[in-house]
Amino acid sequence: xxxxxxxxxxxxxxxxxxxxxxxxxxxxxxxxxxxxxxxxxxxxxxxxxxxxxxxxxxxxxxxxxxxxxxxxxxxxxxxxxxxxxxxxxxxxxxxxxxxxxxxxxxxxxxxxxxxxxxxxxxxxxxxxxxxxxxxxxxxxxxxxxxxxxxxxxxxxxxxxxxxxxxxxxxxxxxxxx
Numbered sequence: 001x002x003x004x005x006x007x008x009x010x011x012x013x014x015x016x017x018x019x020x021x022x023x024x025x026x027x028x029x030x031x032x033x034x035x036x037x038x039x040x041x042x043x044x045x046x047x048x049x050x051x052x053x054x055x056x057x058x059x060x061x062x063x064x065x066x067x068x069x070x071x072x073x074x075x076x077x078x079x080x081x082x083x084x085x086x087x088x089x090x091x092x093x094x095x096x097x098x099x100x101x102x103x104x105x106x107x108x109x110x111x112x113x114x115x116x117x118x119x120x121x122x123x124x125x126x127x128x129x130x131x132x133x134x135x136x137x138x139x140x141x142x143x144x145x146x147x148x149x150x151x152x153x154x155x156x157x158x159x160x161x162x163x164x165x166x167x168x169x170x171x172x173x174x175x176x177x
Contacts, residue, residue: 001115002096004059004089007076012087014115017055022118022146024049024139025109026058027102027164028088030078031069033128034161035105039082041134042106042123046086049143056086061097062105062165070165097164104161110142118146121156 002025003013017023026042028035035042046056062070072090079088091097100109110119119142126132142153 001099002057002059002089002091004091004096005072006087006089007072007079010087012057012089017057017115020055021053021113022143023055023057023111023115025100025111026056027061027097027100027105027107027109028058029060029062029067029070029105029162029165030074031062031067032105032162037126037128038106038123038134041126041136043083043085045123045136045139046084050086052143054143057089058084058086059089059091059096059102060105061091061094061102063094063167065167067165094164094167102164104159104163106161107159108139110139110146112146118142118152119156120158122159125157127160 001014003011006012024046028042049056060070060075064071068074075088075090106123108119108121108123109117112118119139122138124135124137124139126134138157145151145153
């Protein structure tokens with residue numbers, strides 16, 4: 001459901017992950033304090049998941065005219081600074097964010113090997129300004145259930161963060177739940 005350029009100009013598409021156990025798609029950006037809060041944990045989670053045979057991608061869909069800190073050039077620097085080992089993709093048209101019905105940054109989507117959605121929600125319950133550590137618990141719990149052949153976890157807490165910065169007049173016509 002996507003074909004986007006990464007921070008090095010390489011095209012990454014959904015089909016690149018057909019031989020993986022699953023795929024984690026994270027909608028993030030550079031400037032959001034919620035993303036900054038989980039960035040180190042996301043880097044570790046991504047590395048751990050990829051070592052287990054999962055695909056991981058991050059996608060930035062923000063309007064860079066209004067938020068130049070989220071530009072592809074700055075995404076490349078952010079990827080290096082954070083140590084992301086997974087592709088960081090730019091959704092210039094915002095079509096992918098709309099197709100996924102992504103609402104905020106960060107927003108996480110976990111798909112199984114057949115690319116069926118098994119989890120959509122928060123990484124864990126840590127937030128900026130709290131003492132709760134970033135653990136990736138909610139995503140790890142969903143991965144464990146999926147690998148054990150169990151149905152998706154029943155409790156899927158929606159992500160909390162900064163709204164995706166839509167191009168003026170291009171806001172989606174849905175209300176995320």
